[in-house]
Amino acid sequence: MSEEKEHSQVIYIGKKNTISYVLVAVTILNKSDECSIQARGRQISKAVDVAEITRRKFLADKVEVSKVEIGSEELQGTEENPITKTVSTVEIVLTKKE
Amino acid sequence: MSEEKEHSQVIYIGKKNTISYVLVAVTILNKSDECSIQARGRQISKAVDVAEITRRKFLADKVEVSKVEIGSEELQGTEENPITKTVSTVEIVLTKKE
Numbered sequence: 001m002s003e004e005k006e007h008s009q010v011i012y013i014g015k016k017n018t019i020s021y022v023l024v025a026v027t028i029l030n031k032s033d034e035c036s037i038q039a040r041g042r043q044i045s046k047a048v049d050v051a052e053i054t055r056r057k058f059l060a061d062k063v064e065v066s067k068v069e070i071g072s073e074e075l076q077g078t079e080e081n082p083i084t085k086t087v088s089t090v091e092i093v094l095t096k097k098e
Numbered sequence: 099m100s101e102e103k104e105h106s107q108v109i110y111i112g113k114k115n116t117i118s119y120v121l122v123a124v125t126i127l128n129k130s131d132e133c134s135i136q137a138r139g140r141q142i143s144k145a146v147d148v149a150e151i152t153r154r155k156f157l158a159d160k161v162e163v164s165k166v167e168i169g170s171e172e173l174q175g176t177e178e179n180p181i182t183k184t185v186s187t188v189e190i191v192l193t194k195k196e
Contacts, residue, residue, distance in 0.1 A: 044143040048186040052170045056184075068166040070190065072150045086154075088146040092168065 008034035008093060013043040013050060021050040025094065026058045033096045034066075040073060040089040051092040066095040106132035106191060111141040111148060119148040123192065124156045131194045132164075138171060138187040149190040164193040 009028045011021055021037070028035040039047035055063050068090070075085045107126045109119055119135070126133040137145035153161050166188070173183045 042143050044146050045140050045186065048142050048168050048188060051168060052184075052186045056170060065168060068168055070146050070149060070163060070166055072154060086150075088143070088150045090146060 008032070008036045010036045010038055011050070013037065013039035013047045015043075018046055018049050018053065021046070022053050022058060025050060025054040029054070029059055029063055029094060029096060035094045037092045037094070038089070041087045044088060044090045047090050047092055051094060054094060061097070063094045063096050065092060067091070067093040106130070106134045108134045108136055109148070111135065111137035111145045113141075116144055116147050116151065119144070120151045120156060123148060123152040127152070127157055127161055127192060127194060133192045135190045135192070136187065139185045142186060142188045145188050145190055149192060152192060159195070161192045161194055163190060165189070165191040 009032060011024050011028070013021055025035050025037065037047050037051050051065060055065065071089045071091075072086050073089050075087055077083045077085070107130060109122050109126070111119055123133050123135065135145050135149055149163060153163065169187045169189075170184050171187050173185055175181045175183070
């Protein structure tokens with residue numbers, strides 16, 4: 001979704017529960033300065049939860065939201081269901097405070 | 099969620115379908131320069147959909163996302179269920195291009 005992807009570690013939000021992703025984010029941020037949380041469709045709400053819980057509960061005052069970007073992505077249909085769908089996407093970057 | 103609230107018209111995303119809110123956004127942006135889309139919890143994904151569909155399908159090349167902000171809000175419990183919950187929030191501001 002952006003060039004920053006190459007520099008910061010990315011978490012793709014899927015169907016696991018919120019806290020699993022929070023723990024991944026905390027682990028990444030304990031080792032590096034930046035973490036990018038990406039999601040699409042219905043998982044967008046969960047991505048915001050992951051960012052907020054990480055920022056407020058686990059690494060309070062240590063990280064901040066440095067970027068929130070929304071966009072759209074085309075999903076190619078499958079053979080069974082050949083309709084191309086557009087889904088919304090989000091990228092939230094958490095950065096350690098200096 | 100920000101001081102801009104006073105200047106731009108706000109759409110609170112609730113349980114109606116996505117297209118209803120898109121039409122409200124289009125109507126607002128036909129009259130004024132800015133529109134703030136706000137949501138919390140599970141409706142956050144819908145807010146992103148509303149912004150993206152408005153920007154890409156209905157007012158293509160006429161509006162842009164000028165701000166995306168995430169945050170948290172405390173929800174006071176009711177008498178029946180007195181637990182205070184924290185929910186994530188989002189504010190997306192669409193602005194007419196010059």
